[in-house]
Amino acid sequence: MPAPVSADEAQRLARLHALSVLDTGAEPLFDALTRSAALVTGAPMAVLALVDGERQWFKSRVGLDGPNGTPRPSSFSAHTILAEGLMEVADAQADPRFVDDPLVTGNPHVRFHAGAPVQFGDGLRVGALCVFDREPRSLDETQRQALLSLALVASEALELRMLVLEHHPAVTASARPGSDEAARLSQKLRASEAFLDRTGRLAGVGGWQVDLDTDEVQWTDETCRIHEVPAGYRPTLQEALAFYPPKAREAISAAMAKGTADRTGWDLESPLVTATGRKIWVRTIGSIVFDDDGRPVRLVGAIQDVSIRRRVVTALEASDRRFRKLFEYSLGLICTHDYEGVLLSVNPAAARSLGYSVGELLGRPLTDFMRPERHAAFRAYLLRMFRSDRDEGVLELVAKDGTLRVWQYQNMLDDEDEDPYVLGHAQDITEKHQQALNLHEMSVRDPLTGCYNRRFLDDVARRSAHGRWGCVVIDLDHFKQVNDTYGHQRGDEVLVAMAHFLSRHVRPGDAVIRLGGDEFMVLLEDAADGVVESVVSRIEQDRADAPIAFTLGWSLFGQETTLEQGMAEADHQLYRKRETRGKAGRN
Numbered sequence: 001m002p003a004p005v006s007a008d009e010a011q012r013l014a015r016l017h018a019l020s021v022l023d024t025g026a027e028p029l030f031d032a033l034t035r036s037a038a039l040v041t042g043a044p045m046a047v048l049a050l051v052d053g054e055r056q057w058f059k060s061r062v063g064l065d066g067p068n069g070t071p072r073p074s075s076f077s078a079h080t081i082l083a084e085g086l087m088e089v090a091d092a093q094a095d096p097r098f099v100d101d102p103l104v105t106g107n108p109h110v111r112f113h114a115g116a117p118v119q120f121g122d123g124l125r126v127g128a129l130c131v132f133d134r135e136p137r138s139l140d141e142t143q144r145q146a147l148l149s150l151a152l153v154a155s156e157a158l159e160l161r162m163l164v165l166e167h168h169p170a171v172t173a174s175a176r177p178g179s180d181e182a183a184r185l186s187q188k189l190r191a192s193e194a195f196l197d198r199t200g201r202l203a204g205v206g207g208w209q210v211d212l213d214t215d216e217v218q219w220t221d222e223t224c225r226i227h228e229v230p231a232g233y234r235p236t237l238q239e240a241l242a243f244y245p246p247k248a249r250e251a252i253s254a255a256m257a258k259g260t261a262d263r264t265g266w267d268l269e270s271p272l273v274t275a276t277g278r279k280i281w282v283r284t285i286g287s288i289v290f291d292d293d294g295r296p297v298r299l300v301g302a303i304q305d306v307s308i309r310r311r312v313v314t315a316l317e318a319s320d321r322r323f324r325k326l327f328e329y330s331l332g333l334i335c336t337h338d339y340e341g342v343l344l345s346v347n348p349a350a351a352r353s354l355g356y357s358v359g360e361l362l363g364r365p366l367t368d369f370m371r372p373e374r375h376a377a378f379r380a381y382l383l384r385m386f387r388s389d390r391d392e393g394v395l396e397l398v399a400k401d402g403t404l405r406v407w408q409y410q411n412m413l414d415d416e417d418e419d420p421y422v423l424g425h426a427q428d429i430t431e432k433h434q435q436a437l438n439l440h441e442m443s444v445r446d447p448l449t450g451c452y453n454r455r456f457l458d459d460v461a462r463r464s465a466h467g468r469w470g471c472v473v474i475d476l477d478h479f480k481q482v483n484d485t486y487g488h489q490r491g492d493e494v495l496v497a498m499a500h501f502l503s504r505h506v507r508p509g510d511a512v513i514r515l516g517g518d519e520f521m522v523l524l525e526d527a528a529d530g531v532v533e534s535v536v537s538r539i540e541q542d543r544a545d546a547p548i549a550f551t552l553g554w555s556l557f558g559q560e561t562t563l564e565q566g567m568a569e570a571d572h573q574l575y576r577k578r579e580t581r582g583k584a585g586r587n
Contacts, residue, residue: 001097003078008124012081013053016126019162022050022057028209028289028300029157030060033129033150035285035302036205038062040146041139042309043131044267045108048118048154049077050127062285063108063267064132070102080115080128086144087128089113091136103132112137114144116151120159129154210237210299226282226305228274243272252284260288260296269306281310333407333426339386341366341378344421353407353428355400369397385422389413394433395426406433446514448492449499454515460523461563469558470527472536473570474502475578477549479518497547505538521567527556551578 006012016022030048038046045063049056056077057069072078079097080087092098092110103110115130129151139147206223210216215237224233227243241249248270255266265287272282286301333350337343346361354361354369367375374396384391390412397405409426444456460469476498483491498520502512506522513521524532536554543550553574557566 001100002073003075003082003097006082006125012124012126015120015124015162016050016052019126019158021059021158021161022052024059026060026287026289028298030154031062031287031300032207032302033154033157034060034062035287036207037129037131037147037150039205039283039285039302039304040150041114041131041143043112043114043133045110045132047130047132048127049075049130050118051075051077051081051125056127059127066107075101076103076110076113076115076130076132077128080130081117081125083115083117085116086148087113087115087117088139088144090138108132109134111135114139114147116148118151118154118158120155120162126158127154206303208240208301208303210240212296212298223303226274226280226303227272228276228278243274245271245273248272256286256299259286260299263288263290265301269310280305280307282306333424333428335424335426336421337366337424338419338421339382341382350426353399353405354397366397369399371396371398385411385413386420389415394429404430406430449496449514451499451512451514451520453513456511456513457563460511463525467525467558468527468556469563469566470522470524470532470535470554470556471563471566471570472522472524472532472539472552472554473515473567473574474498474520474522474539474550474552475574476518476520477551479548482548494547498550501542501546502539505542506535510535521570527558532556551581553577 034046034048038044043063046061047058047064048060049058049069051072053072055069055072056075058064061068076087076089076092076098089095089098090112092101092104092113098104098110098113101110110132112133112135113130115128117125118127118129119125129147131147206226207220208223209218217235217237217240219227219233219235219240221231224231227233229235241252244252252268252270255268258264259266265285267283267285269281269283272280274280283304283306284301285303286299288296289298289300291297328347332347333353334345334347335343335350336345342363342365343361346358348358351358351361367378370378378395381391381393381395390410392410393408395407395409397407399405406429407426408429409424411422411424414421414423444452444459446453476494479491479494482494495514495518499512499514502520502522506512507524509525511523513523515521522535524535532554536552539552551574553570553572553576555566555569555573557563557569
């Protein structure tokens with residue numbers, strides 16, 4: 001999307017061409033500004049771009065190879081000179097103005113841009129000081145103010161250039177020592193240098209220069225502060241290098257030699273020991289200035305204390321290593337899955353719990369490891385997870401050998417990335433779960449007959465509101481006489497035999513219960529029409545095979561009829577049968 005042309009385009013271009021700066025060689029001041037911009041923002045690339053009629057031309061650039069300019073229509077600088085203040089583009093690939101810019105579509109594949117217009121006192125804007133990065137990002141407020149300040153320094157420098165050109169050829173005479181013009185130019189230059197020094201202090205960026213003919217070293221006050229030496233300190237080249245440990249010194253010397261040979265400069269992060277013995281890390285950017293014959297004459301550059309950033313990066317790297325070790329070696333079961341339940345990562349402990357390798361689990365939905373009847377519950381879990389950001393409970397999974405594993409989980413949703421995912425942490429409680437089931441089973445079983453006992457009725461009562469149930473109650477006839485005549489051991493044998501008799505005549509899922517003494521009950525779940533009658537009929541037909549005579553009654557319950565009401569109705573029927581039989585016997 002081409003940038004529109006401003007109303008003052010003609011005046012702006014006239015001012016730019018009057019500077020006679022287009023297509024000129026490198027100048028230390030402008031190179032120092034771009035290096036400072038890169039250092040203060042932490043950006044790998046920076047340019048001082050001047051916007052001509054059909055192109056943007058780079059007066060100075062850092063970290064950017066290739067042509068010394070690009071076409072104007074879709075350039076960043078053409079838009080920046082129209083902006084009020086700083087223009088920041090978080091992601092150029094998502095901005096329709098820059099998707100076709102050569103710096104975005106090709107090398108160096110720019111994603112982030114921040115630029116401050118270079119503006120003269122009368123409002124005319126001739127270019128921009130810009131920084132670039134290959135990753136989407138943003139600047140903090142301190143970095144934004146520093147970039148604006150550096151752009152103001154660039155504006156001051158170009159205005160000084162214009163002032164000199166406007167007074168040529170009489171500038172020699174008018175700028176003689178002691179003249180008013182010389183004093184004004186000198187004051188303007190000192191003010192600009194002071195402003196650049198204040199900006200350097202704000203950004204924590206110092207400047208330096210080495211004369212290759214004399215090895216004379218010059219440091220700005222901020223460079224002295226970084227080295228913890230007095231302002232104005234003038235070290236020799238060997239003294240300047242001595243602040244670095246031997247290995248870092250070798251790396252810097254090699255970078256300087258290579259940069260001089262191939263004219264590329266260097267950008268290094270190195271340890272440094274200050275004059276007080278404090279150990280810090282610094283970032284040093286350097287380049288070579290050549291004379292008209294192509295001979296290197298000066299090294300110029302910038303330096304910044306990056307110890308805090310280095311410590312933050314080191315701490316993040318250490319934190320990442322600790323997390324990876326925790327993930328790899330934790331005895332807890334850790335995994336991540338997406339919003340469809342597909343596994344994105346699994347730690348070895350979780351894989352071992354299921355008997356699979358990590359590779360066999362990744363990319364598969366968790367439903368692959370569940371019984372079909374649990375799929376609906378898992379879908380409900382996913383809905384809860386993405387509605388409330390966290391969930392906890394118990395998950396049943398089928399291991400590779402077909403056994404059932406039980407995980408107790410506490411999961412949370414991480415939605416800070418573009419694709420949200422669930423971070424899950426669980427414990428394998430299979431043995432604990434089985435022990436609990438065993439204890440519960442023992443608590444609801446009659447130790448003599450193996451039938452369920454009265455405690456089992458509590459579970460049935462909670463479920464009886466759903467579906468239709470059948471209830472058959474059985475009383476043993478004259479059981480007291482067995483105990484009195486043959487002893488309690490024989491009575492126990494009769495009870496066990498009766499339990500087996502009833503179990504043979506009911507469906508596999510039905511429950512045989514010993515209510516106590518000589519009373520039994522059969523509970524039939526999902527008792528559709530005729531089911532209870534069929535069971536009662538089988539029991540009655542085989543009455544002769546029973547170990548003892550008995551009387552039974554039955555009923556239906558569920559939904560609007562409670563278990564207690566169903567048992568009462570069955571008991572009532574049993575008593576009626578016994579009373580009828582008693583009357584028949586007396587007659």
